[in-house]
Amino acid sequence: MPQLIVLVVHDPTKADEVGQAWVDAGVTGLTLLDSAGWAMRSESHGVPDDLPLFPSMRRFMRGDEEASRLLFSVVGDDFDLDRVIQASEGVLGPLAEPDSGILFVVPVTHTRGLRKSG
Numbered sequence: 113m114p115q116l117i118v119l120v121v122h123d124p125t126k127a128d129e130v131g132q133a134w135v136d137a138g139v140t141g142l143t144l145l146d147s148a149g150w151a152m153r154s155e156s157h158g159v160p161d162d163l164p165l166f167p168s169m170r171r172f173m174r175g176d177e178e179a180s181r182l183l184f185s186v187v188g189d190d191f192d193l194d195r196v197i198q199a200s201e202g203v204l205g206p207l208a209e210p211d212s213g214i215l216f217v218v219p220v221t222h223t224r225g226l227r228k229s230g
Contacts, residue, residue, distance in 0.1 A: 117215070130213075
């Protein structure tokens with residue numbers, strides 16, 4: 113069964129390096145998004161949600177609210193998940209350590225357009 117691999121990278125400066133490590137481990141179709149945890153969002157220091165500024169100015173005014181990156185990819189059922197976990201920890205350090213990242217894998221019941229790795 114195909115799997116969805118999701119990794120929240122707490123240090124956004126490491127996201128590109130983790131992404132490259134995933135590609136080197138055989139991941140195809142990788143997606144990277146800006147993300148913010150609820151705790152980070154609720155500590156926005158009094159900047160109103162309806163601040164009428166350009167998005168880039170709004171982000172500047174809120175400081176480091178978007179302090180993480182989300183990487184995800186759907187891989188085939190024969191994919192070696194341990195390679196991606198090892199690649200992630202090779203960049204971030206042990207994921208069991210605080211503020212390194214959170215990785216989880218979810219089974220995917222249906223796919224269309226999934227490319228074979230390699």
